[in-house]
Amino acid sequence: MERIWLKNYPAGVPHDVDADAYPSVAQMLEESFHRHADSPFSVCMDRWMSYRELDRLSARLGAWLQGQGLAPGARVAIMLPNVPQFAVTMAAVLRAGYTCVNVNPLYTARELEHQLKDSGATAIVILENFAHTLAEVIDHTAVQHVAIASMGDLLGAWYGRWITFAVRHLAKMVPAYELPLTGGRQVISFKRALALGERRTLTPARVAPDTPAFLQYTGGTTGLSKGAVLTQRNIVAATLQAEAWFTPALGKIGDLSRANSIAALPLYHIFALTLCLLAIRQGSRLTLIPNPRDIPKFVEVLKKRPFHMLPAVNTLFNALLQNPQFRHLDFSQLCVAQAGGMAATEATAQQWKAVTGATMIEGWGMSETCAIGTNNPVNSTAFSGSIGLPLPGIDIAIKDDAGASLPIGSAGEICIKGPNVMPGYYNQPEENAKAFTPDGFMRTGDIGVMDEEGYTRIIDRKKDMILVSGFNVFPNELEQVVALCPGVLECAAVGVADDKQGEAIKVFVVRSDPSLTEDDVVRYCHEHLTGYKRPKYIEFRDELPKTNVGKILRRELRDGK
Secondary structure, eight states: OOOOOGGGTTOOOSSOOOOTSSSSSSHHHHHHHHTTTTTTTEEEEEEEEEHHHHHHHHHHHHHHHHHOOTTOOOOEEOOOOSSHHHHHHHHHHHTTOOOOEOOOTTHHHHHHHHHHHTTTEEEEEEGGGGGHHHHHHHGGGGEEEEEOOOOTTTSSSHHHHHHHHHHIISSOOOOOOOOOOOOOOOEEHHHHHHHHHTTOOOOOOOOOOEEEEEEEEEEEETSEEEEEEEEEEHHHHHHHHHHHHHGGGGGGSSSGGGEEEEEOOOSSHHHHHHHHHHHHHHHHHHEEOTTTHHHHEEEEEEESSSEEEEEEEEHHHHHHTTTTTGSSSSSOOOOEEHHHHHHHOOHHHHHHHHHSOOOOEEEOOOOOGOOEEEEEOOTTOOOSSBBBEEEEOEEEEEEOTTTOOTTTTOOOOEEEESSOOOOOEOHHHHHHHHOOOTTTTTEEEEEEEEOOOOOOEEEEEOOEEETHHHHHHEHHHHHHHHHHHEEEEEEEEEEETTTEEEEEEEEEEEEESOOOOOOHHHHHHHHHHHHGGGSEEEEEOOOBBTTTTTOOOOHHHTTTT
16 A cells, blocks of 8 residues: 655654564663663652663563573563652563563552453562552462562662651551462562572573563453553564654754653553653653652652653643643753643643643554554644554554455544554454454554545544543443442443543443442442543433343433433
């Protein structure tokens, strides 16, 4: 097919990338560690980590992991927020030849158990704040090795101890837990694992380009999340694609080691993860924001040093704009305000431009595409409302249900092919058969139109997925949980427009027990669902609209019928 979008690439952006430039992600990372050894890598709570330290610490943790006798390619779960331990652990797992399984730290026990069991993870690195959740389910999983991190572990001897003390005893953010040691299970502190790893030597892993680097879990249409297999080649390609696309925008900085990217989005999410890998590739700096919900503290961090790249979802851009102090920051160094994870609105983009002087650049992607599939040019001077152009080496086609490509200007399913696109879902042969067209394009479930310039605009979603603040929420999962609430006969979940979140969740419930109240349902959801999956609205009905064969018509519920 003709890549009609290439004519609109900014100057200096290549048409393709060499996805085989490195046989593994680890070798790409190690090259950056050595090249930028003396440069700062990240700052968290005013404590810096250099690339040399990232190299040293990840080698130690990787050596400790290898010392546990894990099988080649073993899955290691990472349940950490945006703290220095995340990058250390990610690099350690990859360098040791294992597969990263990113876990949302806010998962409930039910959600965590599914992901650990489905991935077959045999080890986990987890912040102690969330260890109580692991304690509930660990006996139902294959996890045998647990490294427990504390908030202050890598924040310096004295300051780190103070932070850990404050988190544990003043803020009381570490619920009591007890991890069973049955069956030879090992539970160790993160710092102890580093100390033991220092006594060993990391054996460089030799892995093939098509072996998994990450199992990145995403919402499942069957009600359970499924792991997108992201290979070494996928991750290398995605990192090089991001480098090719964004480097021209950062050119005015000169020395990219001075570029400061803000890591407020959770690093376990594919969007932020890819931008973290980009920072390492460039040798630039990451400012880690462990709690972006605390907007006043977030703004205080932004005041401290120039920032050049700010990736965010629309809701976070909105939250910053509502803070009076944010409007008085120095935005003269801001090169890229990257929107993704959910649809950006024109109103937010216009207000952002008025306050910061920077154009909000919108992109689109999925866990299955290693985050970015399309993006607007970084030299754009106005918000376009489209999801932009395919990145180097990526093909986008608009197809019908049979997999045939449609003419320019026709509405159809957005399908994608490229070196960044996953080969399939982990242990999901039936899902994989449905996910790809006969000519190798992955079906995205989004309905869009491509114009004659190669720009694509999303007009609807084929799936019933709900997008809450950039996170995919699938109605089937919600309905399976709510249906187990005592007093619920049947239910249906839909997304409704929401100014703050993009979409909010509304659940329609038919009661089997007339005494069931909204508060009862809310409490049940609070116990069994992560925060962003909890319904904002609950409506009781005598019956739900259905097809002749009994399938609930969610679209009618969304349309207010």
